[in-house]
Amino acid sequence: MVVLNKKSFKLPYMDKEKFLLLLRLGLERNQSFYCIKSYNNIEKLIDTISNILNGEKIMFLQSCLICDKDFACSDCKYYELCATRDLPFQCVCPQCLKEKKPYAEYVENSDKRKAPPPE
Amino acid sequence: MKDDLWVEKYRPQKISEVIGNEEAKGSFVEWLKSKRRRKKAILLYGPPGVGKTALVNAASKEFGFRIIEMNASDTRTEKAINKIAGPATSFVALDTFSAESKGNLLFLDEVDGVFGNEDRGGIGAIIKIIEKSQVPVIMAANNLELQKLRPLKKVCELIRFQQVRIPLIIVMLRRICAKEHVDAELEALERIAENSRGDVRSAINDLQSLAENRRILRLQDTLMLTFRNKDIGMHETLKGVFSAKSFAEAISLLNRSSADYDELLLSIGDNLPLRYSDPVELGSAYDLISRADVFRGRIATENWHLLRYFYNFLAEAVTVAPQSYRPFELIMPPIKIITLFWTKSRRITMENVCAKIGTRCHVSRSKAKQHIVPYVKAILQKHKSSPIGSWLKLEPEEVDYLIRVNKF
Numbered sequence: 001m002v003v004l005n006k007k008s009f010k011l012p013y014m015d016k017e018k019f020l021l022l023l024r025l026g027l028e029r030n031q032s033f034y035c036i037k038s039y040n041n042i043e044k045l046i047d048t049i050s051n052i053l054n055g056e057k058i059m060f061l062q063s064c065l066i067c068d069k070d071f072a073c074s075d076c077k078y079y080e081l082c083a084t085r086d087l088p089f090q091c092v093c094p095q096c097l098k099e100k101k102p103y104a105e106y107v108e109n110s111d112k113r114k115a116p117p118p119e
Numbered sequence: 120m121k122d123d124l125w126v127e128k129y130r131p132q133k134i135s136e137v138i139g140n141e142e143a144k145g146s147f148v149e150w151l152k153s154k155r156r157r158k159k160a161i162l163l164y165g166p167p168g169v170g171k172t173a174l175v176n177a178a179s180k181e182f183g184f185r186i187i188e189m190n191a192s193d194t195r196t197e198k199a200i201n202k203i204a205g206p207a208t209s210f211v212a213l214d215t216f217s218a219e220s221k222g223n224l225l226f227l228d229e230v231d232g233v234f235g236n237e238d239r240g241g242i243g244a245i246i247k248i249i250e251k252s253q254v255p256v257i258m259a260a261n262n263l264e265l266q267k268l269r270p271l272k273k274v275c276e277l278i279r280f281q282q283v284r285i286p287l288i289i290v291m292l293r294r295i296c297a298k299e300h301v302d303a304e305l306e307a308l309e310r311i312a313e314n315s316r317g318d319v320r321s322a323i324n325d326l327q328s329l330a331e332n333r334r335i336l337r338l339q340d341t342l343m344l345t346f347r348n349k350d351i352g353m354h355e356t357l358k359g360v361f362s363a364k365s366f367a368e369a370i371s372l373l374n375r376s377s378a379d380y381d382e383l384l385l386s387i388g389d390n391l392p393l394r395y396s397d398p399v400e401l402g403s404a405y406d407l408i409s410r411a412d413v414f415r416g417r418i419a420t421e422n423w424h425l426l427r428y429f430y431n432f433l434a435e436a437v438t439v440a441p442q443s444y445r446p447f448e449l450i451m452p453p454i455k456i457i458t459l460f461w462t463k464s465r466r467i468t469m470e471n472v473c474a475k476i477g478t479r480c481h482v483s484r485s486k487a488k489q490h491i492v493p494y495v496k497a498i499l500q501k502h503k504s505s506p507i508g509s510w511l512k513l514e515p516e517e518v519d520y521l522i523r524v525n526k527f
Contacts, residue, residue: 055446
């Protein structure tokens with residue numbers, strides 16, 4: 001099983017054409033690791049990665065926007081109904097969804113992630 | 120009345136309050152903050168109710184931009200756009216130099232709605248404005264696949280927005296319930312969120328219609344919600360039908376698809392060799408595709424009652440052997456359309472040559488192509504500078520093209 005997450009992941013060796021296609025679709029390579037830079041071609045990106053992994057099972061790890069913990073997208077109870085299952089890598093984990101004020105925490109965390117305004 | 124609407128009352132005031140699409144938000148803020156933008160304009164696209172307009176409004180408030188907005192309710196002819204957007208984008212506002220304001224920002228909402236006789240010349244005017252603009256130009260659209268938006272795509276940075284995920288919509292609904300003192304069951308909110316299909320605006324509207332003037336919202340209260348049956352695009356349709364486990368599943372997807380019939384037929388045909396490795400299965404699938412093609416021809420532009428047969432054959436073609444499905448990379452758009460795109464300039468050159476021959480020889484273009492072009496080509500191949508070229512008023516590049524071309 002191959003685990004893909006927000007920060008970085010490894011992919012097996014591939015030919016030049018496939019590598020260039022991945023870059024065109026929005027993947028970025030940093031030494032031997034990959035990360036997703038653009039989500040504009042998300043469906044094609046998933047298809048290409050599945051194709052490169054040749055049927056090997058892929059686990060898409062989601063990072064919780066509230067507690068920052070990782071959890072498997074396929075474990076989510078809304079997985080079947082989700083139109084954007086697997087990618088992008090950010091969502092809200094089931095534990096945080098049960099919290100009393102998840103929205104306030106979501107906004108607080110978003111503010112922390114955000115860079116300062118333009119000069 | 121406007122403030123009575125919860126979508127207005129809980130409209131995000133800060134970027135961080137816009138829910139979902141974190142990557143798109145990040146890219147947009149980065150672009151807006153950047154002083155040396157690679158492209159002067161940005162086009163936010165995605166389904167309705169996912170926060171495109173909300174993000175632009177929240178970001179301009181947060182960063183101190185003054186929005187000059189034109190939306191679908193305005194007439195957006197070339198004249199109207201130049202009148203409003205021209206001055207707003209060609210001068211730097213005086214208050215730019217104050218600490219609070221960053222100047223103007225032009226926002227054209229729902230640009231995919233700029234078309235037809237009423238908005239004649241609108242897209243062209245927008246492109247000219249972008250080229251000259253001294254301020255950021257932001258546009259939003261629901262459907263980027265429209266032919267008329269192609270020129271815009273070239274001059275803009277593109278940011279895709281996707282449907283907001285169910286857990287995030289629930290988070291938003293819970294916040295509104297808390298503010299409105301509504302005690303809502305989680306199952307009820309789940310149903311509203313699932314029903315909205317990633318559209319936050321419709322989820323909030325549904326919540327308001329169900330929970331306003333109530334203290335408690337239970338699951339049974341949400342049963343009256345009608346299911347929002349949204350159309351599915353080409354990629355989703357292809358992916359769904361090729362992985363369908365049964366004929367019924369495939370036909371249900373095809374019925375919900377918003378894809379163009381001819382493009383769908385071509386795309387399914389192109390992808391069949393990737394779907395079936397067994398030649399017998401592939402043969403049966405192509406046989407069914409050919410029958411679907413026959414029905415597409417019979418439907419033409421009026422016999423829509425035959426559409427179900429067209430869909431039935433397509434669904435049968437993709438479910439010849441459902442058990443043998445393995446994920447593969449879809450070919451999209453159809454090869455025929457790609458080929459037409461790549462050969463467009465060549466076809467235009469040939470058309471021009473035929474038109475010139477037709478004028479000189481008093482024949483139609485098709486006759487010129489069929490009966491005269493091969494002889495002109497043969498003459499020019501022997502003597503490139505033959506007087507026939509100048510007599511037909513052919514340009515040097517047209518002569519070169521005629522010498523090179525193999526197929527007419």
